[in-house]
Amino acid sequence: MAALFDTASAFTQPSSAQALAAPQMPVLRLEDIHLRFGGIKALQSIGFDVQPGEIRAIIGPNGAGKSSLLNVINGVYQPQQGRLTFAGQALGLMRPVLAAKLGIARTFQNLALFSGMSVLDNIMAGRNLHMRCGLLSQALRLRPAVREEVTHRLVAERIIDFLEIQAWRKVPVGRLPYGLQKRVDLGRALAMEPKLLLLDEPMAGMNLEEKEDMSRFILEAREEFGTTIVLIEHDMGVVMDLSDRVVVLDYGRQIADDTPDAVRANPEVIRAYLGSATQEG
Numbered sequence: 001m002a003a004l005f006d007t008a009s010a011f012t013q014p015s016s017a018q019a020l021a022a023p024q025m026p027v028l029r030l031e032d033i034h035l036r037f038g039g040i041k042a043l044q045s046i047g048f049d050v051q052p053g054e055i056r057a058i059i060g061p062n063g064a065g066k067s068s069l070l071n072v073i074n075g076v077y078q079p080q081q082g083r084l085t086f087a088g089q090a091l092g093l094m095r096p097v098l099a100a101k102l103g104i105a106r107t108f109q110n111l112a113l114f115s116g117m118s119v120l121d122n123i124m125a126g127r128n129l130h131m132r133c134g135l136l137s138q139a140l141r142l143r144p145a146v147r148e149e150v151t152h153r154l155v156a157e158r159i160i161d162f163l164e165i166q167a168w169r170k171v172p173v174g175r176l177p178y179g180l181q182k183r184v185d186l187g188r189a190l191a192m193e194p195k196l197l198l199l200d201e202p203m204a205g206m207n208l209e210e211k212e213d214m215s216r217f218i219l220e221a222r223e224e225f226g227t228t229i230v231l232i233e234h235d236m237g238v239v240m241d242l243s244d245r246v247v248v249l250d251y252g253r254q255i256a257d258d259t260p261d262a263v264r265a266n267p268e269v270i271r272a273y274l275g276s277a278t279q280e281g
């Protein structure tokens with residue numbers, strides 16, 4: 001993110017599938033994660049890593065445990081068993097506040113935007129963690145607060161340019177079509193300068209053109225800012241096109257962790273999930 005943001009990230013590097021050729025310290029490693037809700041075994045012995053600059057997909061049928069897994073990664077759910085390591089730091093378990101501090105950002109299946117606020121202000125909301133001046137100095141318009149706001153606005157404007165949403169920067173988000181709202185949600189998350197970006201069904205409810213746009217922005221975010229991405233997606237075409245490696249869940253179990261092509265050819269995956277209807281994806 002050096003080109004866009006003022007602070008360099010530990011994971012800022014040109015990223016591509018080539019980066020995966022040489023093993024590096026993973027951004028994230030999950031080991032033997034078990035999560036239960038009463039009698040429901042939502043996750044059973046899940047373990048995989050995410051390399052810097054990688055786009056990792058998590059797929060599986062409805063109820064397979066995908067959202068639960070994302071919630072374990074950002075600390076919303078506490079697994080009964082397992083270990084999580086972030087950027088080489090063994091954390092045991094994650095907590096939401098810690099996740100935010102460590103630089104884990106997330107978009108949601110059901111958008112989490114302020115619908116009455118403008119595009120710019122929603123993206124500015126993503127800068128909150130980076131703001132050092134308190135509310136009082138902001139309210140009194142003290143000089144350091146004004147200076148800081150200018151810097152953050154600059155970052156927000158650059159993200160708006162990057163996502164090609166300049167024309168709507170002053171428009172309340174609630175008035176935008178759904179596809180654009182999803183783009184603003186991505187912008188809000190990118191504004192956090194995340195080391196790890198979790199995308200929960202970024203293409204849900206989009207038409208083909210919107211999906212193509214969103215795919216392009218995800219790939220460009222990785223290329224330009226070196227963002228490491230974990231995404232849940234139901235559209236197999238999107239998963240195959242975007243991801244470097246794919247984790248497949250079925251009834252809370254991890255049945256595959258491989259490249260898109262290998263996953264596509266895996267008989268257990270085909271049986272559990274892909275099926276004939278999605279083979280063309």
Ligand SMILES: Nc1ncnc2c1ncn2[C@@H]1O[C@H](COP(=O)(O)OP(=O)(O)OP(=O)(O)O)[C@@H](O)[C@H]1O
Nearest residue numbers: 037040041042060061062063064065066067068069
């Ligand atoms: N907060 C919760 N309380 C109880 N059970 C839950 C909770 N969250 C998830 N579950 C259960 O855990 C299992 C996995 O659910 P999860 O939402 O993680 O699956 P998913 O793969 O994301 O599904 P979908 O594709 O439909 O979003 C399901 O049986 C679900 O009912």
